[in-house]
Every structure is written in C-alpha cells, then in structure tokens.
Amino acid sequence: MLVGRRWLFIGAAALLAAVIGAVLALRSGPSPACAAPPTGSTVHRGKATFYDSKGEGGNCSFVSAPADRLYVALGPSEYSAGAACGGYLDVTGPKGKVRVLIMDQCPECEPGHIDLSKEAFAKIANPVDGIVSISYKAAANPTVPGPLSFRIKEGASRYWFAVLVVNHGNPLRSVEVKSGSTFRATQRAEYNYWIYESGLGPGPYTIRVTDVYGQRATATGIRMAPEQVQKASVRLYGAGAAPKSTPSPTASKSPAAKPKPKASPSPSSVPPSLAPAAAIDQQLGSAAAAGC
Structure with missing residues (x-):
C-alpha cells in the first residue's frame, strides 16, 4: 500500500511538473508583442x-x-x-x-x-x-501638411456617425464629438474611422481630438457632408494650436489672493516638445517601458 501511495505521489508530481513546464514554455516561447503603436523615445x-x-x-x-x-x-x-x-x-x-x-x-x-x-x-x-x-x-510633434482636417464617411447620417481625422501628427488617444451640449466618446475602427453607432444628429459638430501625449484641440462647425474633406482652423500642437486658458487679470489682482510658490512641473506635465526622453516615456507608460 505504501508503494502504491509513493507511485501515486510521484505520478501527481510528474503531472504537476508537466503542467508547470507547459506554462513556462508558453510564457517563454514566441508570443505576440504588446499591441501598441511606437511612441515616446524608445528606439x-x-x-x-x-x-x-x-x-x-x-x-x-x-x-x-x-x-x-x-x-x-x-x-x-x-x-x-x-x-x-x-x-x-x-x-x-x-x-x-x-x-x-x-x-x-x-x-x-x-x-x-x-x-x-x-x-x-x-x-x-x-x-x-x-x-x-x-x-x-x-517622431513626436512632427511637421504636418496643414491644420486638422476631417472627413465624414460615406454612408454616415444623423443616425450613424463616422469621421476620419487627418493631420494630427501624433497617434490619437481619443476623439469626442458634440452636437448640442454634451461631448460623446467615439470608438476607433481598425480602418481608422471614429464611430458613434447611434448617430449624433444632423450637425454641425464640434470635434475634440486628444493625442497620446495629452495634447488636445477642438474644431467647430464640422458638417454632415460625407466624403468631403473639411479643413479646420486649429492644429493639435505648434503654431496655430488652440491657446491654453490663462487666469484673467482681475482674478490675479484680487486683494484676497495670496501669492503661492510655483510648483516645479512633474515629468508628466511637461509638454512632449520640451520634455526629456525619459519624461516622455514616463508620461506614456509605453509598452516598452512596461516590459512588454
């Protein structure tokens, strides 16, 4: 009986070892890389x-x-x-x-x-x-041919919305669309159109574009005009980019306001065009930095 139990234990151990070996082989063997576009300074x-x-x-x-x-x-x-x-x-x-x-x-x-x-x-x-x-x-913040442009997809209507964004330069993180008072998040299709399945009405639309570095631009007056390229007046970065909001002069001169020391910017808040390579990688949390 003791011999039988010993072989039972040996068999169970061998089975466990085989399972562990198979898992390790799967982990260490060829596997698809993390699905992510090249970003940051990783070579x-x-x-x-x-x-x-x-x-x-x-x-x-x-x-x-x-x-x-x-x-x-x-x-x-x-x-x-x-x-x-x-x-x-x-x-x-x-x-x-x-x-x-x-x-x-x-x-x-x-x-x-x-x-x-x-x-x-x-x-x-x-x-x-x-x-x-x-x-x-x-290439972070590359020179692009012109300002942001938009193309509503053929077949789109007030009941099904799809838009292509051009001249953004950096890969995009999100595209939000407003027709009325609320921005709606769209979903990117594999063929690069940003889609809102239930439609966003007849337009015109305000479209807010954000890239992987957190830079954002908002274009207004985009019409429901399928297959037409509509050029906006804003860029995602550089000359012609939408200016950032600044405190009004009256607020800064308020007697109740007390001057506060300026905090030094963290790596994640430094614009990519000025940040060192390490700061960009930290901001992105890129697949390469994560060990993918």
Missing part, C-alpha cells in the same frame, strides 16, 4: 522591406498617399487596430534617415519588421538589397 531595431501602395491611402483610409510618397506599413502588433494611423516614424538605415507617415498595415510583418514605400526605402538603403537592418522610433 526599435529590426528590418525594412518596401512596397508600392499605387497612390492609395492604405488601411488607415486616407484619401491618398502623402504627396512626398514617404509612408510605412506596420505589422499587426504595432499597427494596433488602427491606433498607429497618422503618426510618424524616423527610420535610420545604412544610407541615412527618413521620416515616414504611418499609413498602412502589413499583415505578414512580425514585430520589428516595417514595410516602407519604395521612395522611403531608397533614402535609407539601396533598393537592390530588398531587405536591410534598420532602427526606428516615433
């Missing part, structure tokens, strides 16, 4: 190939490729169901560096593999090489 290393979009705007639903034809497609994890759309990357290869618009998804690209336009590839490597080792990182 990624990998490889680049090239392709031609034939002038089309890619998975991000842009009307067309950028005029300079410098764009890139990312693999599913970095494309992140459209979260990367409209951002920019600085890519460095054997011949130099190029800045590219994230415009498309490369379904077969594993993490670290980016697919450049043939024009962008030619700026960093010899096209006859076909595939080269590169490094790349997000």
Whole structure:
C-alpha cells in the first residue's frame, strides 16, 4: 500500500511538473508583442522591406498617399487596430534617415519588421538589397501638411456617425464629438474611422481630438457632408494650436489672493516638445517601458 501511495505521489508530481513546464514554455516561447503603436523615445531595431501602395491611402483610409510618397506599413502588433494611423516614424538605415507617415498595415510583418514605400526605402538603403537592418522610433510633434482636417464617411447620417481625422501628427488617444451640449466618446475602427453607432444628429459638430501625449484641440462647425474633406482652423500642437486658458487679470489682482510658490512641473506635465526622453516615456507608460 505504501508503494502504491509513493507511485501515486510521484505520478501527481510528474503531472504537476508537466503542467508547470507547459506554462513556462508558453510564457517563454514566441508570443505576440504588446499591441501598441511606437511612441515616446524608445528606439526599435529590426528590418525594412518596401512596397508600392499605387497612390492609395492604405488601411488607415486616407484619401491618398502623402504627396512626398514617404509612408510605412506596420505589422499587426504595432499597427494596433488602427491606433498607429497618422503618426510618424524616423527610420535610420545604412544610407541615412527618413521620416515616414504611418499609413498602412502589413499583415505578414512580425514585430520589428516595417514595410516602407519604395521612395522611403531608397533614402535609407539601396533598393537592390530588398531587405536591410534598420532602427526606428516615433517622431513626436512632427511637421504636418496643414491644420486638422476631417472627413465624414460615406454612408454616415444623423443616425450613424463616422469621421476620419487627418493631420494630427501624433497617434490619437481619443476623439469626442458634440452636437448640442454634451461631448460623446467615439470608438476607433481598425480602418481608422471614429464611430458613434447611434448617430449624433444632423450637425454641425464640434470635434475634440486628444493625442497620446495629452495634447488636445477642438474644431467647430464640422458638417454632415460625407466624403468631403473639411479643413479646420486649429492644429493639435505648434503654431496655430488652440491657446491654453490663462487666469484673467482681475482674478490675479484680487486683494484676497495670496501669492503661492510655483510648483516645479512633474515629468508628466511637461509638454512632449520640451520634455526629456525619459519624461516622455514616463508620461506614456509605453509598452516598452512596461516590459512588454
């Protein structure tokens, strides 16, 4: 009986060890990277190939490729169901560096593999090489062709709302829309339109855009005009961005008010254009910083 129990214990231990081994193998073996677009100052290393979009705007639903034809497609994890759309990357290869618009998804690209336009590839490597080792990182607050623009999707109406945002430069965190007195949060589709399923009425709409760095801009007077590109008068950052509110002069001169020492800004409150690289990473809580 003792022998039987001993083998029972050994068998149970072996089974437990096998289960633990399988779990560890799953954890340590190949697994998809955290789904998140490149942000902050993290430098990624990998490889680049090239392709031609034939002038089309890619998975991000842009009307067309950028005029300079410098764009890139990312693999599913970095494309992140459209979260990367409209951002920019600085890519460095054997011949130099190029800045590219994230415009498309490369379904077969594993993490670290980016697919450049043939024009962008030619700026960093010899096209006859076909595939080269590169490094790349997000371009924070890049120069964009103009102010924020919006395109209401074909098929949209007062009962189903969908809008594409263009010229935001940094990846977007949220798009909120108001038709009346209350902002409503929209949901991003994988093809980069922001959707409110039950509709927001006939418009016009006020649209509030926030990027991954917390920068925000609000555009007004956007009409329910499907397939038309509507250019706003504001930018998300830089010249033409909406000014931040400041205390009124009368409030600052109030006799009851006592001067208070200014608190030094925390890393998370420093604008990305001025913050050191470490502060940007801390603000973003990026996947790379979290150990993904």
